Amino acid sequence: METYIFYGIAIIALLVSFQKNRAKTRSALKKAWKSFENILPQLLTMVLLIGTLLVFADTALISKIVGKDSGWLGVLLAALIGSVTMIPPFVAFPTAAMLLRAGAGYMQIGAFVSTLMMVGVVTMPVEIQYFGKKLTFLRNLLAFVFSFAVAWVIQGVVG
Amino acid sequence: MKKGKMILKRYRFALITMAAVGVLLLLQPQIGMKAIQNSTFQLQQMFFVIPPIFLLLGLLDVWxxxxxxxxxxxxxxxxxxxxxxxxxxxxxxxxxxxxxxxxxxxxxxxxxxxxxxxxxxxxxxxxxxxxxxxxxxxxxxxxxxxxxxxxxxxxxxxxxxxxxxxxxxxxxxxxxxxxxxx
Incomplete structure (x- = not known):
């Protein structure tokens, strides 16, 4: 349902933009295609890997590791996985949806999504370049701890 | 030629994964088929959801x-x-x-x-x-x-x-x- 709304908004925005400035619209379309094509390789790899993994890791196994009954240990595990992996959100959200359908819990997926976006262990060297060691460590640590609060609230509202 | 090489390099992990699934399909047809089914279902969903978002993203960036x-x-x-x-x-x-x-x-x-x-x-x-x-x-x-x-x-x-x-x-x-x- 939401998707149809987005299609509507996007088409209207595109028409308005086209009326106002053709050149800008063309460059917007180019950017849209480029940013999509940029993530396409990772997208394909990720989908294939998860698709295959899910054949082996059946519902029972996933529920055991990050399922509803895995509790805070499952949340911790999910948060750690989210911190050390670098998956673009366009890949991460469908992956998370896939895991939910396969039996993962909302609290655990909440922690995974939150740390995935806010904590970046892999990108720390880059961050240190700009922010220095202290600020980088503190920012990532606070974001990690905060993700448990996110998980807890999501569990309360959605789970 | 150069461009083709670039594309090949960017998609190398995707291609390796595809090849791996292909091998799986040969050795374990049932599991391989299921993996392909899982993946295509997910891809279909993604290609339906993604286009308007990237359109908006491009427009946002320009305007x-x-x-x-x-x-x-x-x-x-x-x-x-x-x-x-x-x-x-x-x-x-x-x-x-x-x-x-x-x-x-x-x-x-x-x-x-x-x-x-x-x-x-x-x-x-x-x-x-x-x-x-x-x-x-x-x-x-x-x-x-x-x-x-x-x-x-x-x-x-x-x-x-x-x-x-x-x-x-x-x-x-x-x-x-x-x-x-x-």
Whole structure:
């Protein structure tokens, strides 16, 4: 349902933009295609890997590791996985949806999504370049701890 | 030729994975078929959800200027600066490491430290195109709940960071940022 709304908004925005400035619209379309094509390789790899993994890791196994009954240990595990992996959100959200359908819990997926976006262990060297060691460590640590609060609230509202 | 090589290089992991699934299909036809079914189902969904979002992302990038907003986010910009930091961060597109160069420019222009941290927080987790996509994949309730928790969370993290760093340490980070740009 939401998707149809987005299609509507996007088409209207595109028409308005086209009326106002053709050149800008063309460059917007180019950017849209480029940013999509940029993530396409990772997208394909990720989908294939998860698709295959899910054949082996059946519902029972996933529920055991990050399922509803895995509790805070499952949340911790999910948060750690989210911190050390670098998956673009366009890949991460469908992956998370896939895991939910396969039996993962909302609290655990909440922690995974939150740390995935806010904590970046892999990108720390880059961050240190700009922010220095202290600020980088503190920012990532606070974001990690905060993700448990996110998980807890999501569990309360959605789970 | 060169272009073909580039494409091959970029898609090498995708191709290796495809080959691996192909081998699986030969050795274990049942498991291989299931893996392909799982993947195509997911791809179909993605290709349905993605196009309007990327369209919006492209339009946003072209029509919303960034530099003009910088001057409204310095010391003494108050609530307006906070709102703008949230706005600019969430209007952005791209991975978090793309935010760091922008942060360096902001520091050079003299944006307030707490606003800088709000901007980073918003960029990391509240980007509008991502939010739309999150609603599409994980549901409106999930995405809205996360957003509602993230806003106070980002403010709290920005505040705590400002308290944990001395004025001198912040000054040093700002000075270093300037050298990074030249």
């Amino acid at each position: 919303v200027p960034k530099t003009t907003m910088v001057k409204y986010m310095g010391e003494g910009s108050g609530i307006k600066g906070i709102l703008l930091s949230f706005l600019i961060g969430s209007a952005a597109a791209g991975p978090l490491y793309g935010a760091f160069p922008v942060a360096a420019v902001f520091m050079k222009k003299g944006i307030k430290f707490s606003n800088l941290m709000i901007f980073i927080g918003a960029w990391s987790t509240m980007k509008i195109p991502m939010f739309l996509f999150e609603m599409g994949s994980l549901g409106v309730k999930f995405a809205l709940t996360r957003l509602a928790v993230d806003i106070p969370g980002i403010l709290m993290i920005a505040n705590t960071l400002q308290k944990m760093l001395t004025a001198k340490e912040v000054e040093e980070i700002y000075q270093k940022a300037e050298t990074l740009l030249d």
